[in-house]
Amino acid sequence: MGDNLMHAIQYSTYGGGAAGLKHVEVPIPTPKQDEVLLKLEATSLNPLDLKIQKGLIRPFLPRKFPHIPATDVAGEVIKVGEGVKNFKVGDKVVAVFGSGGGLAEYAVAKESSTVGRPPEVSAAEGAALPIAGLAAYEALTRGAGLKLDGSDQQVNLLITAASGGVGHYAVQLAKLGNTHVTATCGARNIHLVKSLGADEVLDYKSPDGAALKSPSGRKYDAVIHCATGFPWSTFEPNLSANGKVIDISPRPIVFMTFALQKLTFSKKQLVPLIMLPNKEKLEYLVKLVKEGKLKTVIDSKHPLSKAEDAWAKIIDGHATGKIIVEP
Ligand SMILES: NC(=O)c1ccc[n+]([C@@H]2O[C@H](COP(=O)([O-])OP(=O)(O)OC[C@H]3O[C@@H](n4cnc5c(N)ncnc54)[C@H](OP(=O)(O)O)[C@@H]3O)[C@@H](O)[C@H]2O)c1
Numbered sequence: 001m002g003d004n005l006m007h008a009i010q011y012s013t014y015g016g017g018a019a020g021l022k023h024v025e026v027p028i029p030t031p032k033q034d035e036v037l038l039k040l041e042a043t044s045l046n047p048l049d050l051k052i053q054k055g056l057i058r059p060f061l062p063r064k065f066p067h068i069p070a071t072d073v074a075g076e077v078i079k080v081g082e083g084v085k086n087f088k089v090g091d092k093v094v095a096v097f098g099s100g101g102g103l104a105e106y107a108v109a110k111e112s113s114t115v116g117r118p119p120e121v122s123a124a125e126g127a128a129l130p131i132a133g134l135a136a137y138e139a140l141t142r143g144a145g146l147k148l149d150g151s152d153q154q155v156n157l158l159i160t161a162a163s164g165g166v167g168h169y170a171v172q173l174a175k176l177g178n179t180h181v182t183a184t185c186g187a188r189n190i191h192l193v194k195s196l197g198a199d200e201v202l203d204y205k206s207p208d209g210a211a212l213k214s215p216s217g218r219k220y221d222a223v224i225h226c227a228t229g230f231p232w233s234t235f236e237p238n239l240s241a242n243g244k245v246i247d248i249s250p251r252p253i254v255f256m257t258f259a260l261q262k263l264t265f266s267k268k269q270l271v272p273l274i275m276l277p278n279k280e281k282l283e284y285l286v287k288l289v290k291e292g293k294l295k296t297v298i299d300s301k302h303p304l305s306k307a308e309d310a311w312a313k314i315i316d317g318h319a320t321g322k323i324i325v326e327p
Contacts, residue, residue, distance in 0.1 A: 008104035014055035033083035038075035041123035070102030074126035096130035128322035132165035143246035144222035161227035163189035297321025
Protein backbone atom coordinates (compact mmCIF):
# COMPACT_ATOMS: atom_id res chain seq x y z
CA MET A 1 0.00 0.00 0.00
CA GLY A 2 1.48 3.39 -1.01
CA ASP A 3 1.96 6.27 1.41
CA ASN A 4 -1.32 7.92 2.39
CA LEU A 5 -3.37 5.19 0.74
CA MET A 6 -5.53 2.64 2.54
CA HIS A 7 -7.47 -0.49 1.70
CA ALA A 8 -11.24 0.07 1.79
CA ILE A 9 -14.49 -1.50 0.60
CA GLN A 10 -16.81 0.59 -1.57
CA TYR A 11 -19.94 0.30 -3.65
CA SER A 12 -20.98 2.68 -6.39
CA THR A 13 -24.68 1.99 -7.00
CA TYR A 14 -27.75 0.93 -5.03
CA GLY A 15 -28.24 -2.83 -4.67
CA GLY A 16 -25.82 -5.55 -5.69
CA GLY A 17 -25.49 -7.31 -2.31
CA ALA A 18 -22.08 -8.76 -1.45
CA ALA A 19 -21.08 -8.82 -5.14
CA GLY A 20 -21.56 -5.04 -5.25
CA LEU A 21 -18.67 -4.51 -2.81
CA LYS A 22 -15.33 -3.59 -4.40
CA HIS A 23 -11.87 -3.64 -2.82
CA VAL A 24 -10.14 -0.33 -3.51
CA GLU A 25 -7.15 1.80 -2.50
CA VAL A 26 -8.19 5.32 -1.54
CA PRO A 27 -6.50 8.21 0.29
CA ILE A 28 -6.47 8.03 4.09
CA PRO A 29 -8.97 10.71 5.17
CA THR A 30 -7.83 13.88 6.94
CA PRO A 31 -9.61 14.84 10.17
CA LYS A 32 -11.44 18.19 10.22
CA GLN A 33 -11.25 20.51 13.26
CA ASP A 34 -13.75 18.51 15.31
CA GLU A 35 -12.65 15.05 14.16
CA VAL A 36 -10.17 12.33 15.06
CA LEU A 37 -8.43 10.00 12.59
CA LEU A 38 -8.71 6.36 13.69
CA LYS A 39 -6.66 3.33 12.76
CA LEU A 40 -9.52 0.85 12.83
CA GLU A 41 -9.26 -2.36 14.85
CA ALA A 42 -12.80 -3.72 14.41
CA THR A 43 -16.05 -2.81 12.65
CA SER A 44 -19.47 -4.37 13.20
CA LEU A 45 -22.18 -4.73 10.58
CA ASN A 46 -25.87 -3.99 11.05
CA PRO A 47 -28.98 -4.67 8.94
CA LEU A 48 -29.01 -0.85 8.53
CA ASP A 49 -25.91 -1.17 6.31
CA LEU A 50 -27.92 -3.36 3.93
CA LYS A 51 -30.89 -1.00 3.96
CA ILE A 52 -28.55 1.84 2.94
CA GLN A 53 -27.07 -0.26 0.10
CA LYS A 54 -30.58 -1.18 -1.09
CA GLY A 55 -31.46 2.51 -1.33
CA LEU A 56 -34.17 2.27 1.36
CA ILE A 57 -32.83 5.38 3.13
CA ARG A 58 -32.34 7.53 0.04
CA PRO A 59 -32.06 10.47 -0.36
CA PHE A 60 -30.39 10.75 3.06
CA LEU A 61 -27.89 7.87 2.85
CA PRO A 62 -25.54 7.20 1.24
CA ARG A 63 -24.65 10.88 0.87
CA LYS A 64 -22.72 10.16 -2.34
CA PHE A 65 -21.17 7.37 -4.41
CA PRO A 66 -18.79 5.67 -4.18
CA HIS A 67 -19.70 4.86 -0.58
CA ILE A 68 -17.65 3.07 2.10
CA PRO A 69 -20.27 1.30 4.25
CA ALA A 70 -20.51 0.52 8.00
CA THR A 71 -21.01 2.87 10.91
CA ASP A 72 -19.85 1.10 14.10
CA VAL A 73 -16.13 0.92 14.83
CA ALA A 74 -13.39 0.61 17.43
CA GLY A 75 -9.85 1.82 16.87
CA GLU A 76 -6.91 3.90 17.99
CA VAL A 77 -6.64 7.67 17.59
CA ILE A 78 -3.65 8.49 15.36
CA LYS A 79 -4.35 12.16 14.60
CA VAL A 80 -6.62 14.81 16.15
CA GLY A 81 -8.23 17.89 14.60
CA GLU A 82 -7.23 21.28 16.05
CA GLY A 83 -10.48 21.70 17.94
CA VAL A 84 -10.54 18.25 19.57
CA LYS A 85 -10.39 18.55 23.36
CA ASN A 86 -11.00 15.12 24.86
CA PHE A 87 -8.84 12.74 22.81
CA LYS A 88 -5.13 12.43 22.09
CA VAL A 89 -2.99 10.23 19.86
CA GLY A 90 -2.87 6.68 21.22
CA ASP A 91 -6.34 6.69 22.83
CA LYS A 92 -8.45 3.57 22.23
CA VAL A 93 -12.02 4.46 21.31
CA VAL A 94 -15.43 3.36 20.06
CA ALA A 95 -17.13 5.56 17.46
CA VAL A 96 -20.28 5.69 15.38
CA PHE A 97 -20.37 7.33 11.95
CA GLY A 98 -23.34 9.23 10.58
CA SER A 99 -22.74 8.12 7.01
CA GLY A 100 -20.46 5.08 6.83
CA GLY A 101 -16.69 4.75 6.42
CA GLY A 102 -16.18 1.69 8.65
CA LEU A 103 -15.07 -0.92 6.11
CA ALA A 104 -11.56 0.52 5.75
CA GLU A 105 -8.20 0.56 7.49
CA TYR A 106 -8.64 4.18 8.65
CA ALA A 107 -11.62 6.49 9.17
CA VAL A 108 -12.41 9.88 10.65
CA ALA A 109 -14.94 10.23 13.48
CA LYS A 110 -16.55 13.32 15.00
CA GLU A 111 -15.33 13.92 18.53
CA SER A 112 -19.00 14.18 19.50
CA SER A 113 -19.61 10.59 18.29
CA THR A 114 -16.52 9.05 19.88
CA VAL A 115 -16.12 7.58 23.37
CA GLY A 116 -13.10 6.20 25.22
CA ARG A 117 -12.58 2.43 25.37
CA PRO A 118 -10.98 1.01 28.52
CA PRO A 119 -8.58 -1.95 28.22
CA GLU A 120 -11.23 -4.34 29.60
CA VAL A 121 -13.34 -3.79 26.45
CA SER A 122 -11.91 -5.50 23.36
CA ALA A 123 -12.05 -3.81 19.97
CA ALA A 124 -14.65 -6.33 18.75
CA GLU A 125 -16.82 -5.81 21.85
CA GLY A 126 -16.58 -2.04 21.43
CA ALA A 127 -17.36 -2.05 17.70
CA ALA A 128 -20.38 -4.27 18.31
CA LEU A 129 -22.06 -1.76 20.61
CA PRO A 130 -23.22 1.46 18.91
CA ILE A 131 -26.28 0.82 16.72
CA ALA A 132 -27.38 -2.49 18.24
CA GLY A 133 -26.66 -1.58 21.87
CA LEU A 134 -28.18 1.89 21.62
CA ALA A 135 -31.29 0.56 19.84
CA ALA A 136 -31.78 -1.97 22.66
CA TYR A 137 -31.21 0.71 25.31
CA GLU A 138 -33.51 3.23 23.64
CA ALA A 139 -36.28 0.69 23.03
CA LEU A 140 -36.28 -0.28 26.70
CA THR A 141 -35.95 3.20 28.20
CA ARG A 142 -37.49 5.72 25.77
CA GLY A 143 -39.83 3.21 24.14
CA ALA A 144 -41.03 1.06 27.03
CA GLY A 145 -40.30 3.66 29.74
CA LEU A 146 -38.22 1.28 31.87
CA LYS A 147 -35.61 2.27 34.40
CA LEU A 148 -32.64 -0.06 34.31
CA ASP A 149 -31.86 0.27 38.02
CA GLY A 150 -34.50 -2.11 39.34
CA SER A 151 -36.67 0.65 40.84
CA ASP A 152 -39.76 -0.09 38.68
CA GLN A 153 -42.55 -2.42 39.79
CA GLN A 154 -42.03 -5.69 37.95
CA VAL A 155 -42.69 -5.37 34.22
CA ASN A 156 -43.49 -8.32 31.95
CA LEU A 157 -41.48 -8.00 28.75
CA LEU A 158 -41.36 -9.90 25.50
CA ILE A 159 -38.19 -9.56 23.42
CA THR A 160 -38.43 -10.99 19.90
CA ALA A 161 -35.32 -12.12 17.94
CA ALA A 162 -33.44 -12.23 21.24
CA SER A 163 -30.50 -14.02 19.57
CA GLY A 164 -29.81 -11.12 17.18
CA GLY A 165 -27.56 -8.09 17.53
CA VAL A 166 -30.17 -5.87 19.18
CA GLY A 167 -32.10 -8.63 20.95
CA HIS A 168 -29.15 -10.14 22.82
CA TYR A 169 -28.30 -6.72 24.28
CA ALA A 170 -31.99 -6.02 25.02
CA VAL A 171 -32.31 -9.19 27.14
CA GLN A 172 -29.26 -8.32 29.25
CA LEU A 173 -30.19 -4.63 29.66
CA ALA A 174 -33.79 -5.54 30.53
CA LYS A 175 -32.57 -7.81 33.31
CA LEU A 176 -30.75 -4.86 34.93
CA GLY A 177 -34.28 -3.59 35.63
CA ASN A 178 -37.11 -5.26 37.51
CA THR A 179 -38.42 -7.35 34.63
CA HIS A 180 -39.69 -10.80 33.76
CA VAL A 181 -38.35 -11.47 30.27
CA THR A 182 -39.96 -13.81 27.76
CA ALA A 183 -37.83 -14.10 24.64
CA THR A 184 -38.13 -15.63 21.18
CA CYS A 185 -35.33 -17.11 19.08
CA GLY A 186 -34.57 -20.18 16.96
CA ALA A 187 -34.36 -23.57 18.70
CA ARG A 188 -30.55 -23.65 18.39
CA ASN A 189 -30.19 -20.48 20.49
CA ILE A 190 -32.61 -21.19 23.36
CA HIS A 191 -29.81 -22.15 25.74
CA LEU A 192 -27.78 -19.05 24.83
CA VAL A 193 -30.71 -16.68 25.33
CA LYS A 194 -31.47 -18.25 28.73
CA SER A 195 -27.81 -17.77 29.68
CA LEU A 196 -28.16 -14.05 28.85
CA GLY A 197 -30.86 -13.83 31.52
CA ALA A 198 -34.21 -14.49 29.83
CA ASP A 199 -36.71 -16.08 32.23
CA GLU A 200 -38.54 -18.08 29.54
CA VAL A 201 -37.67 -18.65 25.90
CA LEU A 202 -39.87 -19.63 22.96
CA ASP A 203 -38.73 -21.26 19.72
CA TYR A 204 -40.19 -18.86 17.14
CA LYS A 205 -41.02 -21.77 14.83
CA SER A 206 -43.17 -23.56 17.43
CA PRO A 207 -46.96 -22.85 17.51
CA ASP A 208 -46.72 -20.92 20.82
CA GLY A 209 -43.63 -19.08 19.55
CA ALA A 210 -45.41 -18.04 16.36
CA ALA A 211 -48.36 -16.86 18.52
CA LEU A 212 -45.90 -15.10 20.94
CA LYS A 213 -47.65 -16.79 23.88
CA SER A 214 -45.88 -16.66 27.24
CA PRO A 215 -45.35 -20.23 28.57
CA SER A 216 -46.26 -18.98 32.07
CA GLY A 217 -49.43 -17.28 30.78
CA ARG A 218 -48.18 -13.72 31.33
CA LYS A 219 -49.53 -10.73 29.43
CA TYR A 220 -46.79 -8.38 28.28
CA ASP A 221 -46.56 -4.80 29.51
CA ALA A 222 -44.10 -4.13 26.70
CA VAL A 223 -42.72 -5.94 23.66
CA ILE A 224 -39.27 -5.04 22.35
CA HIS A 225 -39.89 -6.17 18.81
CA CYS A 226 -36.55 -6.93 17.13
CA ALA A 227 -37.96 -9.47 14.65
CA THR A 228 -40.04 -8.34 11.68
CA GLY A 229 -43.29 -9.33 10.03
CA PHE A 230 -45.88 -9.79 12.80
CA PRO A 231 -49.30 -8.17 12.39
CA TRP A 232 -50.89 -6.22 15.26
CA SER A 233 -53.45 -9.01 15.60
CA THR A 234 -50.69 -11.37 16.84
CA PHE A 235 -49.55 -8.95 19.53
CA GLU A 236 -52.88 -7.62 20.72
CA PRO A 237 -54.20 -10.68 22.65
CA ASN A 238 -50.83 -11.08 24.43
CA LEU A 239 -50.68 -7.53 25.81
CA SER A 240 -51.69 -6.29 29.27
CA ALA A 241 -54.33 -3.52 29.41
CA ASN A 242 -51.77 -0.75 28.67
CA GLY A 243 -49.29 -2.93 26.81
CA LYS A 244 -47.02 -1.36 24.19
CA VAL A 245 -45.17 -2.90 21.27
CA ILE A 246 -41.95 -1.05 20.50
CA ASP A 247 -41.21 -1.76 16.84
CA ILE A 248 -37.59 -1.01 15.96
CA SER A 249 -38.02 -1.80 12.23
CA PRO A 250 -41.12 0.31 11.58
CA ARG A 251 -42.72 0.08 8.13
CA PRO A 252 -45.24 2.75 7.02
CA ILE A 253 -48.14 0.62 8.36
CA VAL A 254 -46.62 0.88 11.86
CA PHE A 255 -46.64 4.70 11.73
CA MET A 256 -50.24 4.62 10.46
CA THR A 257 -51.34 2.22 13.21
CA PHE A 258 -49.56 4.37 15.81
CA ALA A 259 -51.34 7.53 14.57
CA LEU A 260 -54.72 5.78 14.51
CA GLN A 261 -54.25 4.37 18.02
CA LYS A 262 -53.34 7.86 19.31
CA LEU A 263 -56.44 9.37 17.69
CA THR A 264 -58.69 6.70 19.18
CA PHE A 265 -57.04 6.86 22.65
CA SER A 266 -56.18 3.17 22.39
CA LYS A 267 -54.54 1.89 25.59
CA LYS A 268 -52.62 -0.82 23.78
CA GLN A 269 -50.18 0.74 21.35
CA LEU A 270 -47.78 -0.05 18.53
CA VAL A 271 -44.91 2.43 18.86
CA PRO A 272 -42.31 2.99 16.11
CA LEU A 273 -38.80 3.63 17.41
CA ILE A 274 -35.92 5.19 15.51
CA MET A 275 -32.74 5.34 17.57
CA LEU A 276 -30.58 8.46 17.45
CA PRO A 277 -26.96 7.80 18.52
CA ASN A 278 -26.03 9.55 21.76
CA LYS A 279 -22.54 9.84 23.23
CA GLU A 280 -23.53 9.66 26.93
CA LYS A 281 -25.62 6.54 26.35
CA LEU A 282 -22.80 4.91 24.39
CA GLU A 283 -20.44 5.71 27.28
CA TYR A 284 -22.92 4.03 29.63
CA LEU A 285 -22.95 0.87 27.49
CA VAL A 286 -19.13 0.78 27.31
CA LYS A 287 -19.07 1.10 31.12
CA LEU A 288 -21.48 -1.84 31.48
CA VAL A 289 -19.22 -3.97 29.26
CA LYS A 290 -16.19 -2.92 31.32
CA GLU A 291 -17.98 -3.93 34.52
CA GLY A 292 -18.96 -7.31 33.05
CA LYS A 293 -22.69 -6.44 33.17
CA LEU A 294 -23.18 -6.51 29.39
CA LYS A 295 -21.66 -9.17 27.16
CA THR A 296 -21.32 -9.17 23.41
CA VAL A 297 -22.01 -12.40 21.60
CA ILE A 298 -19.84 -12.54 18.49
CA ASP A 299 -21.42 -14.44 15.61
CA SER A 300 -18.28 -14.43 13.47
CA LYS A 301 -15.15 -12.45 12.66
CA HIS A 302 -14.00 -11.77 9.09
CA PRO A 303 -10.86 -10.08 7.76
CA LEU A 304 -11.37 -6.87 5.75
CA SER A 305 -9.92 -8.76 2.78
CA LYS A 306 -13.06 -10.98 2.93
CA ALA A 307 -15.60 -8.32 3.91
CA GLU A 308 -18.04 -9.70 1.32
CA ASP A 309 -18.35 -12.88 3.45
CA ALA A 310 -19.43 -10.75 6.42
CA TRP A 311 -21.84 -8.86 4.14
CA ALA A 312 -23.34 -12.13 2.86
CA LYS A 313 -23.81 -13.25 6.48
CA ILE A 314 -25.72 -10.14 7.47
CA ILE A 315 -27.88 -10.51 4.33
CA ASP A 316 -28.61 -14.08 5.42
CA GLY A 317 -30.37 -12.71 8.56
CA HIS A 318 -29.33 -15.58 10.85
CA ALA A 319 -26.58 -13.98 12.92
CA THR A 320 -26.31 -15.01 16.55
CA GLY A 321 -25.08 -11.76 18.09
CA LYS A 322 -22.79 -9.51 16.06
CA ILE A 323 -20.78 -9.88 12.84
CA ILE A 324 -17.32 -8.30 13.06
CA VAL A 325 -14.84 -7.26 10.37
CA GLU A 326 -11.19 -6.76 11.28
CA PRO A 327 -8.53 -5.03 9.14
N1 LIG B 1 -34.77 1.50 15.01
C1 LIG B 1 -33.44 1.45 15.04
O1 LIG B 1 -32.79 2.47 15.29
C2 LIG B 1 -32.75 0.13 14.79
C3 LIG B 1 -31.44 -0.07 15.23
C4 LIG B 1 -30.86 -1.32 15.05
C5 LIG B 1 -31.57 -2.32 14.37
N2 LIG B 1 -32.80 -2.07 13.89
C6 LIG B 1 -33.56 -3.12 13.18
O2 LIG B 1 -33.84 -4.14 14.11
C7 LIG B 1 -33.92 -5.40 13.44
C8 LIG B 1 -33.02 -6.39 14.17
O3 LIG B 1 -31.67 -5.98 14.06
P1 LIG B 1 -30.50 -6.97 14.50
O4 LIG B 1 -29.22 -6.27 14.29
O5 LIG B 1 -30.81 -7.51 15.85
O6 LIG B 1 -30.68 -8.15 13.41
P2 LIG B 1 -29.93 -9.50 13.29
O7 LIG B 1 -28.82 -9.61 14.28
O8 LIG B 1 -29.58 -9.70 11.85
O9 LIG B 1 -31.06 -10.60 13.65
C9 LIG B 1 -30.81 -11.93 13.36
C10 LIG B 1 -31.42 -12.83 14.42
O10 LIG B 1 -32.84 -12.71 14.42
C11 LIG B 1 -33.41 -14.01 14.62
N3 LIG B 1 -34.75 -14.03 14.05
C12 LIG B 1 -35.09 -13.78 12.77
N4 LIG B 1 -36.45 -13.85 12.62
C13 LIG B 1 -36.94 -14.15 13.85
C14 LIG B 1 -38.26 -14.37 14.35
N5 LIG B 1 -39.34 -14.28 13.56
N6 LIG B 1 -38.41 -14.62 15.65
C15 LIG B 1 -37.33 -14.72 16.48
N7 LIG B 1 -36.04 -14.54 16.06
C16 LIG B 1 -35.87 -14.26 14.76
C17 LIG B 1 -32.46 -14.93 13.90
O11 LIG B 1 -32.58 -16.24 14.42
P3 LIG B 1 -32.42 -17.53 13.48
O12 LIG B 1 -31.04 -17.45 12.90
O13 LIG B 1 -32.59 -18.69 14.41
O14 LIG B 1 -33.49 -17.45 12.41
C18 LIG B 1 -31.09 -14.29 14.19
O15 LIG B 1 -30.46 -14.82 15.35
C19 LIG B 1 -33.50 -5.13 11.98
O16 LIG B 1 -34.66 -4.99 11.19
C20 LIG B 1 -32.77 -3.80 12.06
O17 LIG B 1 -32.82 -3.05 10.86
C21 LIG B 1 -33.40 -0.87 14.09
